Amino acid sequence: MNLGYFYLYLVYPILRTHIENVLPLTDAEFEFIASKFRPKKFSKKQFLFRQGDDVPYVYFVASGLIMLTFDDEQGKQHVVSFAMEDWWESDYFAFFSKTKATMSLQCLEETEVLCISLEDYQTLCAGSHKIEHFFLEKANRGHIASQQRILSFITSSAKDRYERLLKRYPALFQRVPKTLLASYLGVSRETLSRFNS
Template identity: 55%
Template sequence: MSIKLREHIEEITPISDSEFEYVLSHFKVKKLKKHQFLIQNGNLVKDDHFVVNGLLKAYYTNDEGKEHILQFAKEDWWITDYQAYFKKIKATTNIDCLEDCEVLCLSLHNRDKLCAELQKIEHFFRVKSNFGYIALQRRILSLLDQDAKGRYEELVSLYPSLLQRVPKTILASYLGVSRETLSRLS
């Protein structure tokens, strides 16, 4: 489990054994079962989560009960309700497990501490945040500018492994189409 986190960090910045052990000591391990919530709307969000194993989805449910999927998170991805995490407010999204999951949890206090103490880790999180902004912008533009076929083709191109791991009804919701439309596209 720790090897995955180290490899993930070292995609951006090298880190010594002692630095990594120190970083790892600020995380806690959490194991969840399929369909279990990692974060629930209305609860405080204490941690950001690095996915070691499994697959999660983050979604918002509107006043009419319609579910809007914001993102998926698979191995080597990070997930939380970032607004709630950074602003220390209650979650507006839900995050639940599509598979059994194991995540490494990092509190905001520990993140800030690591970033203050280790420039390498501050650099790592800055780069990861920038990549997150890019992905979010790409997703918003896709929803605004592409038709269903274009959104589906982009999903297949960027994340082909999700097609085997995510149920079709959930993929359809992510793409903003009906299950029937997704069947015609795939």
């Protein structure tokens, strides 16, 4: 299979650049990796999967914006995380344990992803020390980022969390309705609105 094939889809070079930020790859290595990823395109509001579904893939977001949400017993929706260009997302627990999703993954904009199944993920890791190392690196960074977010819940008021988010990801405030940002921050929409005054 010719490497050129993958470049018909603009998403593949984005993945390659993303991986090579962590470690360099030969063309052959990338071709092997790319052969395990499938491109998919979703429209705004479409679900990649819903609570209760199987979780067939881990997703690499090449363009667009998606959110991971959890619906509680009272039917209230909570935003667990956003994922934009260059981020990985899934319900990792359900994906790895082959259980049903406890969360939903939904598009906030038209979004292009590259996705990989558990089987292909395992084949890839077994066949390439490098890519396994890359995924370890990503998992560690994800873990660290989560710990930072936990710390912000323990140490900061909602207003402080809001201001830090605004500073770090100003673009989010243009792209995401305030109701969802409020949910992500763990406050009511009304309280978040009042932070502006």
